[in-house]
Amino acid sequence: MGKVARQVVEQAGIEVNVLLDKLVRAAGAEFTTFYYYTILRVNAIGFDGEGLKEIIEDARIEDRNHFEALTPRIYELGGALPRDIRGFADVAGCPDAYLPSNPRDMKAMLNVLVEAERCAVRTYTEICNMTFGKDHRTYDLALAILHEEVEHEAWFSEYLTEGPSGHFRRGTPGTSPYVRRFMSADIG
Amino acid sequence: MALQKLARVEEIPPGRTKFFRLGSKTVVLANRAGQMYALQGICPHRNNPLEGAILWDHLLDCPWHHFQYDVRTGENHFPRNVYPADLPRLQEQVRPLKTYRVEVKEGDVWVDLE
């Protein structure tokens, strides 16, 4: 834990334990989503599925990156990940992104994906609102993640023909253009 | 039909919610664009209080796992819209919130908790 790192956040008027609870829940949602998106990606086959596969992979890897980027901040503030992974899955801040009953129904799969991203967008908006002007480091991190979640939502929404995302594609899968700089252990 | 005075309207501005504990009962008031709604204050997902729930348009967002309820009907919107029907145990998690009748009289919010 960073003693002063926590103190400055407390002194700015943030209830650090409430914030930590939100960060752990967010990390839990990233971790479980990474798992469920693996199953979704595997099942994205056929004419429609193959096109979707790459986008799911980008979102899947970036969600794992979000987990990686959140974890150090949780410990810096004096928090911890639950010791039991079952407990971690239970506190995950967004519902599980289950494979649809008919795994070949790509529209149903897209709905699962877009709704999961929308839940993430709401989650990080909430954390940004809570930390804005008070906890600069968590805010910066939550904002970086929010940028990527908004892009994920736009990709799946575009695929559902709700409207263009305006984006093209990642150079390599799951590049995390915004969150990369927080993954200081992974990137030299 | 026993109306109970719960709050002043100013306490719950448009777009906001407020949680109340009344003995063994809990209620959450939600003001959607000037229209007041009262719903059961415990989220049926894991029985956590809807204290601090955020209103996104007509959807009440539970702070614990972000399940969303339509304030007009109490029905679960998300994740009911994506949970697969072939996993029946999940359907239990997406039960609706009970809704209560609300009246606003002279700036006071009255709720019928029957």
Ligand code: FES
């Ligand atoms: S307790 Fe409300 S979403 Fe889980």
Ligand SMILES: [Fe+2]
């Ligand atoms: Fe994410």
Ligand SMILES: [Fe+2]
């Ligand atoms: Fe995402």
